């Protein structure tokens with residue numbers, strides 16, 4: 044990677060808790076069906092997976108939201124389920140039903156067969172997409188790579204798709220914790236290899252989505268989710284601080300992680316992403332400047348009118364500053380979870396403008 048400086052490095056500076064001119068903002072699921080141009084690319088590609096596995100199309104949909112809104116980061120267009128797919132589970136999507144696996148993990152033999160996939164052979168389309176996006180971004184903003192958390196991936200691998208109550212994965216964890224840990228060990232090794240491959244291909248920040256950690260009791264969360272988040276934060280190579288790209292920050296996002304912020308701040312990650320059920324001010328007080336915080340507007344706020352969106356953005360920015368000793372530094376603005384297909388692009392524009400205007404230093 045050449046040493047061309049980023050034109051906009053607010054996002055990376057905020058993750059290092061360094062001063063910025065405005066609070067950076069990006070949105071989880073910022074590329075997606077709420078954009079007509081995404082729907083057109085997807086229709087031309089024929090399917091979501093056809094698009095995600097084609098580096099040129101993945102690059103195109105990654106850039107679409109950046110052409111509309113002055114976002115401070117791009118996020119690779121892909122999916123967390125590419126990893127279990129590469130482990131041989133056979134990912135497919137049923138229209139209106141979400142992701143499914145042809146061969147879910149059900150037995151000890153299924154677990155014993157799991158291995159860290161060969162990144163070059165099985166996931167080359169992802170690192171190709173990272174390289175293509177970096178070239179097309181031309182250093183305008185940093186590119187975020189990502190993975191699912193081991194626990195969240197295990198949920199899909201064992202349930203075979205989405206789930207109402209996570210009965211199969213929780214039953215396995217309770218009945219046979221040793222088998223569950225064998226699965227989580229190999230999945231966390233795969234996550235580390237996957238994030239490292241994205242970093243080496245040019246991803247400038249990395250995020251782990253622990254979407255389903257919050258469905259666990261505290262003792263199960265610590266045993267089956269947090270332990271592996273910590274393993275990733277400690278084992279994942281970040282590059283040398285004095286390399287062209289600097290150290291690559293890792294953000295741990297978790298839905299329902301509000302009870303564990305102190306532990307997440309001590310995990311070794313550079314950033315913690317939170318949902319809207321915890322206040323940014325409380326989160327800042329409890330994490331005491333050990334990590335940058337990312338979040339946390341309730342995504343449903345985007346269904347309200349632009350003046351209400353602006354008011355809630357202001358409230359979140361000020362809440363963070365109050366808990367952070369009066370300073371806005373160390374905050375990356377985001378939603379508390381991903382966007383939905385029926386949200387209005389005009390309301391997204393209002394949100395992004397409000398973040399930049401109301402946080403100007």
Ligand code: CP3
Nearest residue numbers: 071072073074075091118119120121122123141252254381
């Ligand atoms: O943020 C971004 O813009 C990057 C792209 C991204 C996608 N999925 C694209 C996608 C990211 C970061 C993800 C992560 C992901 N995928 C998570 C964790 C984040 C979260 O929301 O909690 C999870 C749990 C998944 C699994 C998954 N993939 C689900 C539940 C679905 C939705 C199925 C549906 O029909 O709504 C997907 C498919 C998916 N991944 C879509 C997109 C844009 C929709 C696919 C389509 O176009 O039909």
